[in-house]
Amino acid sequence: MHTIVLAAQKGGSGKSTLAVGLALAAKQAGFTVRLIETDPQGTLSNWQRRRTANDVVVEPIYHAADIEPRLKMLADSGLQLAIVDTAAGLSAATTAAIRHSNLCLIPARPSVADIEATASTLSVARAWKRSYSFVLNQTPIRGQRIDNAAGALAEEASLDLAEVLARPLIVMRNDHQDSLASGLAVSEFAPNGKSADEIRGLWRWIAARLELDATINVLIDKVMAAADGMLHVAADLAADETTTLAS
Numbered sequence: 001m002h003t004i005v006l007a008a009q010k011g012g013s014g015k016s017t018l019a020v021g022l023a024l025a026a027k028q029a030g031f032t033v034r035l036i037e038t039d040p041q042g043t044l045s046n047w048q049r050r051r052t053a054n055d056v057v058v059e060p061i062y063h064a065a066d067i068e069p070r071l072k073m074l075a076d077s078g079l080q081l082a083i084v085d086t087a088a089g090l091s092a093a094t095t096a097a098i099r100h101s102n103l104c105l106i107p108a109r110p111s112v113a114d115i116e117a118t119a120s121t122l123s124v125a126r127a128w129k130r131s132y133s134f135v136l137n138q139t140p141i142r143g144q145r146i147d148n149a150a151g152a153l154a155e156e157a158s159l160d161l162a163e164v165l166a167r168p169l170i171v172m173r174n175d176h177q178d179s180l181a182s183g184l185a186v187s188e189f190a191p192n193g194k195s196a197d198e199i200r201g202l203w204r205w206i207a208a209r210l211e212l213d214a215t216i217n218v219l220i221d222k223v224m225a226a227a228d229g230m231l232h233v234a235a236d237l238a239a240d241e242t243t244t245l246a247s
């Protein structure tokens, strides 16, 4: 199971909106999906109450200690994707969710305050050696402001832009607000609109990233196992030599 966490110190950066949008985009791409809500504000639960379809379950988990065992149970049940929406700030539940994720998505609006506020979330993801990406959200359609914000995010992470910034950027459009208000995801509310296109594109970027990370992890495991095997052979050879010399 893949676990994606949406986390950002700043409220209003788009964690809940992106969680819903990505959940439905992933579902439409054939994944089984569960939305986990760790934010007591209850944006996702409220969204589900407005929703008539019962196809994507929102599961509230407000205690940090419940997150890991629940994710494990969901993984054992065969679920393919859990998307965890977190509260603003850095609560114990957010830290636990980041710790048990495969990918931490950090949404930020193109403003200095939002970009500076990514630092604390970034440091938690790094401390637990989790993959992370920024999602630039609520951007204007184009302009210098976006380029500056994208550059500042790369600087914040001291990495190349291509490595840290998810694509495409998500433009500010009413479709996002109207879809949430109607208990829908943007790809259901206006499936042929630009916002739906962007969210589907973002899901494809994330899916490719998860796949790449999984492949790299398998390779690392193989290299470690091979190195371990070689160490054993070397130790056996050294032991043989010692025995021969002693006899």
Ligand SMILES: Nc1ncnc2c1ncn2[C@@H]1O[C@H](COP(=O)(O)OP(=O)(O)O)[C@@H](O)[C@H]1O
Binding pocket: 008, 010, 011, 012, 013, 014, 015, 016, 017, 018, 043, 088, 137, 138, 139, 170, 171, 172, 173, 174, 176, 177, 180
């Ligand atoms: N790309 C977007 N375009 C327009 N409005 C957006 C977009 N992303 C989020 N919003 C709106 O911004 C507000 C905050 O978004 P929300 O997802 O609730 O943020 P968070 O969960 O980080 O607090 C909501 O009213 C939401 O509808």
Ligand SMILES: [Mg+2]
Binding pocket: 015, 016, 017, 039, 043, 085, 086, 087
């Ligand atoms: Mg929220």
